[in-house]
Amino acid sequence: MSLYFQNPIGDAVSRIQFAPESNNLLISSWDSNLRLYNVDDAVLRLEAPCQAALLDCCFQSESVAFSVDSDGCVRRYDLHLETNDTIGRHHDIATCLGYSGITSQVISASLDKSIMVWDMRSAKSLVHRMNLGAEVESMSLSGFYLMVAVGTSVNIYDLRNLEKAVELKESRMDVKINCITSFPYSKGYAVGSIDGRVALDFLSPSDSNKGYTFRCHPKSKNGRKHLVSINDIAFSPRAHGNFVTGDNHGNIIEWDRERKRRLYEFPEFPNSVASLSFNNSGELLAIASSCTYQEANEKELPPQIFIRKTDDI
Secondary structure, three states, rough: EEEOOOOOOOOOOEEEEEEOOOOEEEEOOOOOOOOOOOOOOOEEEEEEEOOOEEEEEEEOOOEEEEEEOOOOOOEEOOOOEEEEEEEEEEOEEEEEEEEEEOOOOOEEOOOOEEEEEEOOOOOOOEEEEEEEEOOOEEEEOOEEEEEEEEEOEEEEEEOOEEEOOOOOOOOOOOOOEEEEEEOOOOOEEEEEEOOOOEEEOOOOHHHHHHHHEEEEOOOEEOOEEOOOOEEEEEEEEOOOOEEEEEEEOOOEEEEEEOOOOOEEEEOOOOOOEEEEEEEOOEEEEEEEEOOOOOOOOOOOOOOEEEEEEHOOO
């Protein structure tokens, strides 16, 4: 099914994310609105306007969420009281956001080439700032580890000691990383590149030989390789090791990480796949079909949110 809004989403969707426990779906978009949609009841619960384009969002809990925007602001929302406040800001456009339930920290990245860490237990809030000297393409959290994609490499930090990276790993690919997602079952991550490849790697040196790289569309199309950016990767909470990839031409493919094989290819979506999210049980997959402003010839279609039951796949 697709979600329909009385006031349609007016610009590109930047991120969708299911809540930690319920089937509430958080949606940030370039039309400067944060939306909370109840998928079970097909009801828009919250529409919070902002002054700038929202470029990422995440949950802290069922009642609290965060967003970052093109003004550099990091904003907190009380979803029950329908109020929000600014907890801090970057010097340039804020692009990436994550929340660690283990350390109660919000981590934000910006085009000012910095990462800021905000402690939600502290009145002072900002506890650390890292200057990377390069723009962050994407980031992901797993336990105490923060994985940051910068160019063709991945910087790995321990949230308990952020003075310097624990490890700097060059990607198995020689092109820019577009997205990174951590494994939910072990210490590792998957990255998607701008040329349609995915690489999987592990943090433990003893597991380093388990990593591998593959091309999502190995066959050529119209005599040319299918060099299309991978925009998001999402791991299933239900099927151990299975994950889906979404690219800039509207393709979504489900993969078996351990058996290294393609499981299912969805019918092509009407626009780029901007973001993907499984609900907490893995029974539902939310898909944002929207332009991403990566290519000049992207389809100028209104963004849509689709929900797929994984039992039907």
